[in-house]
Amino acid sequence: xxxxxxxxxxxxxxxxxxxxxxxxxxxxxxxxxxxxxxxxxxxxxxxxxxxxxxxxxxxxxxxxxxxxxxxxxxxxxxxxxxxxxxxxxxxxxxxxxxxxxxxxxxxxxxx
Amino acid sequence: xxxxxxxxxxxxxxxxxxxxxxxxxxxxxxxxxxxxxxxxxxxxxxxxxxxxxxxxxxxxxxxxxxxxxxxxxxxxxxxxxxxxxxxxxxxxxxxxxxxxxxxxxxxxxxxxxx
Numbered sequence: 527x528x529x530x531x532x533x534x535x536x537x538x539x540x541x542x543x544x545x546x547x548x549x550x551x552x553x554x555x556x557x558x559x560x561x562x563x564x565x566x567x568x569x570x571x572x573x574x575x576x577x578x579x580x581x582x583x584x585x586x587x588x589x590x591x592x593x594x595x596x597x598x599x600x601x602x603x604x605x606x607x608x609x610x611x612x613x614x615x616x617x618x619x620x621x622x623x624x625x626x627x628x629x630x631x632x633x634x635x636x637x
Numbered sequence: 638x639x640x641x642x643x644x645x646x647x648x649x650x651x652x653x654x655x656x657x658x659x660x661x662x663x664x665x666x667x668x669x670x671x672x673x674x675x676x677x678x679x680x681x682x683x684x685x686x687x688x689x690x691x692x693x694x695x696x697x698x699x700x701x702x703x704x705x706x707x708x709x710x711x712x713x714x715x716x717x718x719x720x721x722x723x724x725x726x727x728x729x730x731x732x733x734x735x736x737x738x739x740x741x742x743x744x745x746x747x748x749x750x751x
Binding site for chain 2: 569570571582584618625628629
């Protein structure tokens with residue numbers, strides 16, 4: 527049984543560019559949450575998707591957007607990248623509000 | 638809004654020694670509390686959780702945590718540390734909203750000396 531898978535694992539972008547990160551949830555899970563973990567910090571909640579809708583959003587600007595597909599996989603999009611967007615982006619899946627299972631993350635570096 | 642404080646940024650212990658990692662939370666209602674571990678280049682793994690009931694919670698890998706409402710604390714303990722326990726540890730509290738989002742502390746980095 528595959529766990530939560532994320533792609534790409536590492537990527538480098540320049541300021542002003544756009545990035546898309548992808549997440550496939552654990553089998554049987556219908557909810558995907560995204561977290562941003564800056565270096566030396568704990569993860570911060572970006573948003574959560576359930577039934578293809580954004581159910582809740584953390585304190586992140588509109589440059590951060592997402593999508594959930596009918597197969598429950600999800601994308602995180604970040605527009606107009608800033609240096610401060612450099613971080614590990616973690617995806618977590620769950621069965622609705624059940625226990626979260628985290629992927630290994632996508633490491634984004636913005637130059 | 639809820640918050641979590643982990644006062645110790647870095648802790649070093651010798652293999653075989655006991656361990657206690659501190660966590661203090663701020664939350665208006667009865668909290669749901671978690672401890673996660675993150676090894677280098679890895680995602681987060683759940684060690685244990687507290688929802689209600691017995692205030693001493695047992696987790697995986699020999700870890701336990703005690704919920705103390707009077708001190709707003711949820712400290713993580715292990716009686717004998719192994720070299721493989723070296724990692725970063727995060728305490729977290731979940732909100733009561735529909736999304737059950739986690740609020741994490743800033744983490745404690747554990748180094749284990751041989």
